[in-house]
Amino acid sequence: MLAELGLPAFCVPEALDGFGLRVDVAASAAAELGAALHASPFAGLTASAHLLAHCAGNPQAEQVLAGVLAGERVCAFGYLGAGDQVARLVDGAPDADALVLLNRARGEFLLLEDPADWTADSRRHGFDLTRGCADVTPAAGRGHLLRPSPEAARRAVDLYELLLAADAVGGVRRMLDRTITYAGQRRTFGKPIGGYQAVQHRLAEHTVRARGMALLVTEAARLLSAEPTAADAARQARRCVATASLSVSSGAPHLLHDLLQLTGAIGFTWEYGLHYYERRAHQDARLAANPRHAQRSLAEVEGWTDGS
Amino acid sequence: MAADLTADTELTAGGPGGAGADVDAYRQRVRAFIAERGLPMDREGVRVPESAAQERQIRDWLRALYEAGYLGAGWPVEWGGQAGHLPVHDLVVMEELIRGDAYRPLDQVMLAAHAVIAFGSDEQKRALLPRIRAGEHIWCQLFSEPGAGSDLAALRTRAEPDAAGETFTVTGQKIWSTDAQWSDMGLLLARTDPTAERHAGITAFVVPMDLPGIDVRPIREMTGHAEFCEVFLDGLQLGRQHVLGEVNGGWKVVTSGLASERAFVGANAIQLERLFQDLVALARTARLPDGTPALAHEDIQAKLAAALTRVEEVRLIVRDTVERILVEAEHPSDGPVAKLAYTETNVALSELALEIIASAVSIDDDGAQVADRWQHNFLWGRALTISGGASEIMRGLIGRQLLGLPRA
Numbered sequence: 001m002l003a004e005l006g007l008p009a010f011c012v013p014e015a016l017d018g019f020g021l022r023v024d025v026a027a028s029a030a031a032e033l034g035a036a037l038h039a040s041p042f043a044g045l046t047a048s049a050h051l052l053a054h055c056a057g058n059p060q061a062e063q064v065l066a067g068v069l070a071g072e073r074v075c076a077f078g079y080l081g082a083g084d085q086v087a088r089l090v091d092g093a094p095d096a097d098a099l100v101l102l103n104r105a106r107g108e109f110l111l112l113e114d115p116a117d118w119t120a121d122s123r124r125h126g127f128d129l130t131r132g133c134a135d136v137t138p139a140a141g142r143g144h145l146l147r148p149s150p151e152a153a154r155r156a157v158d159l160y161e162l163l164l165a166a167d168a169v170g171g172v173r174r175m176l177d178r179t180i181t182y183a184g185q186r187r188t189f190g191k192p193i194g195g196y197q198a199v200q201h202r203l204a205e206h207t208v209r210a211r212g213m214a215l216l217v218t219e220a221a222r223l224l225s226a227e228p229t230a231a232d233a234a235r236q237a238r239r240c241v242a243t244a245s246l247s248v249s250s251g252a253p254h255l256l257h258d259l260l261q262l263t264g265a266i267g268f269t270w271e272y273g274l275h276y277y278e279r280r281a282h283q284d285a286r287l288a289a290n291p292r293h294a295q296r297s298l299a300e301v302e303g304w305t306d307g308s
Numbered sequence: 309m310a311a312d313l314t315a316d317t318e319l320t321a322g323g324p325g326g327a328g329a330d331v332d333a334y335r336q337r338v339r340a341f342i343a344e345r346g347l348p349m350d351r352e353g354v355r356v357p358e359s360a361a362q363e364r365q366i367r368d369w370l371r372a373l374y375e376a377g378y379l380g381a382g383w384p385v386e387w388g389g390q391a392g393h394l395p396v397h398d399l400v401v402m403e404e405l406i407r408g409d410a411y412r413p414l415d416q417v418m419l420a421a422h423a424v425i426a427f428g429s430d431e432q433k434r435a436l437l438p439r440i441r442a443g444e445h446i447w448c449q450l451f452s453e454p455g456a457g458s459d460l461a462a463l464r465t466r467a468e469p470d471a472a473g474e475t476f477t478v479t480g481q482k483i484w485s486t487d488a489q490w491s492d493m494g495l496l497l498a499r500t501d502p503t504a505e506r507h508a509g510i511t512a513f514v515v516p517m518d519l520p521g522i523d524v525r526p527i528r529e530m531t532g533h534a535e536f537c538e539v540f541l542d543g544l545q546l547g548r549q550h551v552l553g554e555v556n557g558g559w560k561v562v563t564s565g566l567a568s569e570r571a572f573v574g575a576n577a578i579q580l581e582r583l584f585q586d587l588v589a590l591a592r593t594a595r596l597p598d599g600t601p602a603l604a605h606e607d608i609q610a611k612l613a614a615a616l617t618r619v620e621e622v623r624l625i626v627r628d629t630v631e632r633i634l635v636e637a638e639h640p641s642d643g644p645v646a647k648l649a650y651t652e653t654n655v656a657l658s659e660l661a662l663e664i665i666a667s668a669v670s671i672d673d674d675g676a677q678v679a680d681r682w683q684h685n686f687l688w689g690r691a692l693t694i695s696g697g698a699s700e701i702m703r704g705l706i707g708r709q710l711l712g713l714p715r716a
Binding site (some may be wrong): 180183184191192194195196197200201203204205207208209211212213215216218219240243246247250294295298299302304305 | 609712714
């Protein structure tokens with residue numbers, strides 16, 4: 001269904017039947033999917049598609065990309081562990097039929113196109129109930145090494161991180177709207193709970209913060225869409241992705257958890273469903289090892305780690 | 309497949325007002341002007357001249373800004389404004405004044421000019437507007453009272469009309485009036501009809517500050533400076549010629565005036581970006597007990613990174629707001645959102661600065677001034693979260709106007 005809407009193709013060049021580099025549109029889509037608690041591994045799918053599209057002349061990459069764009073295949077994205085060659089926390093791995101795994105230490109991407117080439121263990125990843133996640137162990141000697149341009153490789157990683165943030169922003173907005181509506185309806189001591197400053201002022205604070213997060217994601221998407229190749233523009237884009245990711249990964253879980261408090265006991269129930277968003281926002285952060293990863297990138301890009 | 313996505317994309321391209329390159333050129337001119345002639349302002353919120361010579365410098369600098377067309381360009385052409393003026397230029401000027409650490413006119417005071425333009429008689433305009441442009445008239449606001457701050461309409465200062473309604477006897481107390489001790493003119497709000505609904509019985513007056521019956525007493529604030537004043541009004545006699553707008557029409561004057569400088573909210577973002585650079589400079593020069601700079605430590609970097617995300621959020625919130633203001637499409641809550649975000653983030657930055665200073669055993673010589681400024685900012689920052697509508701008022705406005713929640 002996602003492919004019918006063209007969703008995996010937002011960051012695939014037009015020459016390959018994609019939309020170019022529409023990170024802005026991808027981010028909007030990610031936010032909608034997050035708000036809808038959609039089960040697809042959209043961030044990883046988009047990042048993989050971008051990467052595969054920049055591996056010119058690699059027949060396996062071309063084939064997987066064609067399958068993804070046609071909606072026939074799902075390609076997940078993840079990181080190979082440094083020591084044991086296990087890719088932990090691969091979003092969508094249980095249902096994927098292709099994987100792109102980044103070996104950060106070597107700066108290499110491994111493409112696995114046959115589910116027989118890996119084993120997926122999802123036993124430790126049941127907290128987020130809306131998406132499947134697994135630790136993946138590739139079979140020794142299987143898969144194809146990809147050699148994308150360094151820019152495409154960097155951008156795929158940025159895309160992944162940013163779209164996860166966008167996913168959480170969508171959830172925050174949906175739940176914030178719902179909580180505001182609820183606070184205007186639920187009455188206690190003769191008036192709506194939203195008429196008490198203790199509730200109203202926190203909702204106002206959250207609204208400002210949520211707007212800040214959403215704008216950061218939009219801005220980062222805009223900068224990435226501009227195909228920054230000049231060093232300074234690329235640095236600006238990286239900085240903005242890190243800022244957006246840090247803001248959302250540290251802000252969204254906290255904000256959602258306070259919405260639970262503001263909703264009161266009904267929010268604590270399974271059926272009310274706020275917990276799905278809390279679980280998912282946590283997972284969005286975790287998939288990109290945030291907030292710490294973004295924090296460290298920001299320190300680097302700002303030059304604080306130079307020791308000068 | 310590629311064609312259909314263009315419609316909703318260019319939301320932010322080209323910057324505020326979309327006037328891209330022209331605005332950049334304008335900015336360069338303003339920046340050069342300020343670099344060459346700007347009067348420096350050492351500390352945030354410290355505006356009152358300490359000597360006659362300094363007062364002369366301030367007045368000359370303000371006149372230079374008006375003469376160059378960097379202030380007052382949006383006024384009607386007959387009063388010195390410029391045809392083809394773009395509102396975004398006002399914003400650029402304010403941003404560059406902040407970026408260049410130059411003395412800048414207070415937005416609350418600039419609204420006096422807007423009030424005179426919008427509500428003044430021709431005679432009042434002739435008498436007052438050229439003197440503002442010449443740096444001859446510095447204005448202050450006589451709005452807040454000991455019992456009427458954020459709730460301005462609660463003001464109790466009386467301007468009692470005589471039987472003919474020709475003269476008014478003013479009695480009452482004003483407070484928190486910035487610059488009142490050296491202002492030439494004051495914009496006064498006083499109650500002329502105590503029987504009317506509280507917004508409807510208020511009149512605005514333009515008041516020469518040297519009239520008998522006005523006693524200005526500076527208040528020494530926690531920063532050690534005396535920027536705000538109490539103003540006691542005892543038997544002050546005003547006439548028809550001092551009434552701005554209509555008798556009992558003062559609320560309209562003040563509310564339209566308050567809205568007139570709303571694009572300046574954007575300039576605050578520049579200030580935060582500059583303050584953040586000061587914070588990094590501080591962390592570079594603050595030495596921890598082991599002799600290393602605070603900036604070399606991951607925990608400090610983490611706090612700086614978190615602070616930077618807040619600064620960037622505010623920058624974008626403000627930019628978003630300004631873009632809407634410039635096309636006159638803003639929401640009533642945009643101002644409160646921007647003010648709350650800016651002033652509270654400002655406080656958070658200063659708290660982090662003080663944490664860094666407190667954790668350091670020494671500060672390198674080149675960081676001493678920065679540290680000193682931060683200690684001042686720490687105290688001063690609360691002036692911003694209280695004045696011009698306290699944060700609590702902003703949250704209430706956001707709650708009602710944006711979220712549609714009932715009055716708390």
